[in-house]
Amino acid sequence: MPKNMRLIILQTILFLSCINPFYTQTVYAQYLRDYAKVINLNFGSPTQGLKPQMMDSLSNNFNFTIPGNSLKFNMVEPKQGKFDFKFADSVVDFAEKHGMKVKGHCLIWHWSEPGWLWYYSVHGHPTREGMLKIMKTHIDNVVGHFKGRINEWDLVNEAILDKPDWDGGCLKNTHWRSIIGPDYIDSAFVYAHRADPKAYLYLNDYSGEMNFPQEKVKADLIYEFVKGLVKRGIPIHGVGLESHINNVADEFGIYLNIKRYADLGIRVAMTETDIMHSSFSPVAWTAMLNAAVANFNFTTFVVWGMTDQYSWKGRNCDCLMWDVNFERKPSVFKAVITAMFKADKKVALLRGRFQAIPADDRMPNIPDSLSVNTEGKHIELKWGNTAKAMTYAVERANTKDGPYKIVEKEIIETSYTDKHVKKGTNYYYKVLAVNPFGISQDSKEIAISY
Numbered sequence: 001m002p003k004n005m006r007l008i009i010l011q012t013i014l015f016l017s018c019i020n021p022f023y024t025q026t027v028y029a030q031y032l033r034d035y036a037k038v039i040n041l042n043f044g045s046p047t048q049g050l051k052p053q054m055m056d057s058l059s060n061n062f063n064f065t066i067p068g069n070s071l072k073f074n075m076v077e078p079k080q081g082k083f084d085f086k087f088a089d090s091v092v093d094f095a096e097k098h099g100m101k102v103k104g105h106c107l108i109w110h111w112s113e114p115g116w117l118w119y120y121s122v123h124g125h126p127t128r129e130g131m132l133k134i135m136k137t138h139i140d141n142v143v144g145h146f147k148g149r150i151n152e153w154d155l156v157n158e159a160i161l162d163k164p165d166w167d168g169g170c171l172k173n174t175h176w177r178s179i180i181g182p183d184y185i186d187s188a189f190v191y192a193h194r195a196d197p198k199a200y201l202y203l204n205d206y207s208g209e210m211n212f213p214q215e216k217v218k219a220d221l222i223y224e225f226v227k228g229l230v231k232r233g234i235p236i237h238g239v240g241l242e243s244h245i246n247n248v249a250d251e252f253g254i255y256l257n258i259k260r261y262a263d264l265g266i267r268v269a270m271t272e273t274d275i276m277h278s279s280f281s282p283v284a285w286t287a288m289l290n291a292a293v294a295n296f297n298f299t300t301f302v303v304w305g306m307t308d309q310y311s312w313k314g315r316n317c318d319c320l321m322w323d324v325n326f327e328r329k330p331s332v333f334k335a336v337i338t339a340m341f342k343a344d345k346k347v348a349l350l351r352g353r354f355q356a357i358p359a360d361d362r363m364p365n366i367p368d369s370l371s372v373n374t375e376g377k378h379i380e381l382k383w384g385n386t387a388k389a390m391t392y393a394v395e396r397a398n399t400k401d402g403p404y405k406i407v408e409k410e411i412i413e414t415s416y417t418d419k420h421v422k423k424g425t426n427y428y429y430k431v432l433a434v435n436p437f438g439i440s441q442d443s444k445e446i447a448i449s450y
């Protein structure tokens with residue numbers, strides 16, 4: 001086809017895409033995961049219920065997946081001590097082939113208790129020690145099997161009450177809770193962290209995302225509980241907000257509920273998003289994404305399935321991104337893509353740095369390779385990219401070894417221009433690296449006479 005003919009066709013498509021949203025389908029230059037990559041976001045869907053024809057769509061559009069239901073307790077340890085990793089192994093193989101990350105879902109959830117565990121809990125004269133041993137064996141085997149291949153886990157699932165119980169407690173009275181005691185979650189995190197110190201461990205729950213009156217109570221319970229874990233030094237790294245939404249989303253509430261975890265150094269993910277009856281009014285999709293990607297500690301957005309055909313909410317839910325005929329829903333795609341496209345690029349950069357902080361060794365390194373020069377009326381300080389740093393602070397003194405004063409903080413770049421300098425003065429500088437887990441030690445001192 002002649003070159004100018006191709007140009008005319010492309011221009012026509014672009015023109016039609018402006019007047020008819022359905023044509024926008026044909027001009028998507030990239031897949032969803034390409035948009036996600038630009039903003040350093042994990043964008044995922046489980047493989048659950050997927051027919052072979054959807055597997056291409058999965059790997060084209062998502063950079064993150066979950067082996068469906070196959071890692072739930074009853075599926076992976078159907079008989080005590082007998083583990084079945086077949087399906088999850090095949091999903092991990094698939095994911096590795098397509099450059100996708102994998103999350104394990106979920107290790108400790110009362111709804112997926114296998115028969116043998118129920119029997120032991122009810123009729124087996126269970127003891128705290130016996131139950132802890134079962135928990136440890138399960139976690140050691142499952143996390144251990146995937147060590148180095150699955151590096152994040154929904155460790156404890158749906159453990160928090162919707163409102164406080166009579167004595168202010170926040171834990172559901174599951175077998176784990178009633179037999180082991182309220183510290184069972186602490187133990188689960190410690191066991192999993194020992195089994196794979198590099199894995200990110202999440203507490204996952206529903207109704208923790210919004211501040212609508214009926215949900216705020218639970219959102220606060222989850223937050224206070226997680227804050228307690230962090231303060232006690234329990235190795236928790238993330239909170240999963242399931243995000244099963246009934247068409248209306250409280251954008252500002254969601255934003256705040258994610259943001260308050262940032263100071264605790266806790267990652268937040270939307271882990272099971274589906275939005276009921278949403279394709280005619282996809283506003284909630286935009287709201288969810290907008291609120292999420294405005295936070296650097298928001299790392300992962302997962303939809304709970306691709307097509308309505310296999311949604312756990314039933315095929316008439318109109319709650320996912322593909323319809324029952326496996327066709328993309330243009331209005332929902334547009335909402336999701338627009339939100340990702342408009343996301344703040346500075347926040348995205350910080351998200352990338354936050355994601356790169358390992359689970360087991362989180363303090364920022366000390367900045368090095370400092371250099372300093374005069375630049376006209378200013379002094380220009382530069383240093384090297386520093387592992388685990390999210391931002392930097394610069395200190396200055398007029399005499400060797402101080403006293404030093406912070407002159408600038410929250411610096412994103414690896415340079416600083418000092419504009420407040422006087423001729424004939426000696427300046428000494430040091431740089432610090434900062435992330436939510438702390439501040440590095442001072443860099444070496446560097447001096448300049450201006």
Ligand code: XIL
Nearest residue numbers: 048069105106157158204242272312
């Ligand atoms: C659901 C699955 O989608 C169904 O296929 C399965 O039959 C039951 O579990 N919260 C969770 C998920 O954490 O694991 C649940 O998934 C949905 C609610």
